[in-house]
Amino acid sequence: MLFFQVNTLKTTVDHLTELLTNNECNSNPCRNGGTCLDLFNGFICKCPNAWQGNNCETDVNECSIYAGTDMGCQNGATCTNTPGSFSCQCAANWHGIRCTESHDDCTGASQSELCGHGTCVNVARVLSNQTKYKCICDDGWTKSTSSPACTVDIDECSAQAASCSRNPPVPCINIPGSFRCGVCPTGKFL
Template sequence: MAGTLQLSWLFFILLFLLVGLQGEERDAAQRRNKRSISNDQPRMLSDNGHLVFTTGENKDIRFQTSASGRVKVGTEDLTQLLTQIKTNKDDIDYIKSHGGGVPPDITNKLNQLDTKVSAAENRVTALEATVHRVACSSNPCQNGGTCLNLLNSYHCLCPNNWAGPNCATDVNECQVYAGTFQGCQNGATCVNTPGSFTCTCSPEWSGSLCTVRYDDCRNAGRDLCVHGTCIDADRVVTGQPKYQCICESGWEAPAGNPACVADVNECDLPVKPCSTNPAVTCYNTQGSFYCGACPAGWQGNGYSCQDVDECLTNNGGCSTTPMVQCLNTMGSFHCGSCPPGYEGDGRTCTQTNICAVNNGGCYPTATCSSKPSGIKE
């Protein structure tokens, strides 16, 4: 309230300012002809920018309007503000005189309202008890259904695998999910059960919906083929793995066993792996074999051998003095005959003395002399 009074006085002062500005020039002119003014007369002065109102001694400052007039500062009505201040002051004085209590009529209205609220709460509580007794208190929903209370009734929210008013009717998922990704896959047979279903998978598939394909080569967790590469195949019999092995060279799968665990004896094969002309010995090993060395007169790795032409080197070892022809053969060679006048095997030729036999064919009384190439003198 004190703030409201201060605001009102502020409005009065602003109003005096507006009126004083209009009379400032007139007062200035009067001051030029200033006469002596008694203390009973009101005065309005401009002092260093301040506008000062002074009344006569024991006199008031009054504002008087017509019956419909108002005293305003800007848009604020000072008359209404004063009326509101008086009303507020009367309310405050009443509260002070009655110890801050609530007026009797307000108290009566509050008491009546509280009584009505209590009665309404009691009726709601009784209604809830009645609805609960009639509906969900008997647990009508089965198989995990959720019960919702209604007015003098109930409603069951059933899980997907149950239906009906009380969730007691089994849903045939085999019909509902047929042809969808939620049902059995890959040719499996669907079997409905109470509240669920099962899938009977074909031999090649597994899983709850038969979506997992068997890979016997990978699922075995070991090398099924041992010395070969495992190739998965479609199972024919449920629970029986199906695969085949591509064996490495030198290994084969024995009868009744797909794994490559039997050694192949390459030396006994119809087509011999080592040279046959010339014949080279074959030696079998586990998963492999090797060939012996090529015989003399041949060169190669034993798998194949090529003839060596001995005559190309040092005339094959045949005599060069006298010169004897070297004749190469497959895997060997031989030397020709020593020339006339020489005797030997062609590798070594020794000059013969033809005069020692029958005087070399000369007349008995003649002298025989032997020379190379069988020339006689």
């Protein structure tokens, strides 16, 4: 009888030891960036804010949670829940992640459509229907008299802005938005 009790006790201790040493997090049970915390005979997942559930498998509906707060879509935007996040479809005259920035001419089209080889900068309108942006040209580009876009290449070679060698002479070759120097004469180093 004593042998049976000792054997039962040994089996119980072995089982408890196995439960204590087994790391249930080894199977990576937490999904969507959740952090696994190993417990005695189990685990707990610490989920990122956008996920919930025992294994972080359930998407949080941020549209419902953030509705009417500064964290949600603003200014009449339509909120769409997406896996792990949400997006805002802005009403007219608004843009930005949460539709908090008023619409301007620079966001009405791509930078290249509006300014060519330049950067669009909004300016206040003085008259209605007046263009509400200006273009700051990239190096090597300028504007024509008929458009605010930077579409005219500056010929650096004719403007004497190029720094190719003059002694010995090395030809300057204009390329769109820049220039390059021609081949150095044989035996000469610059």
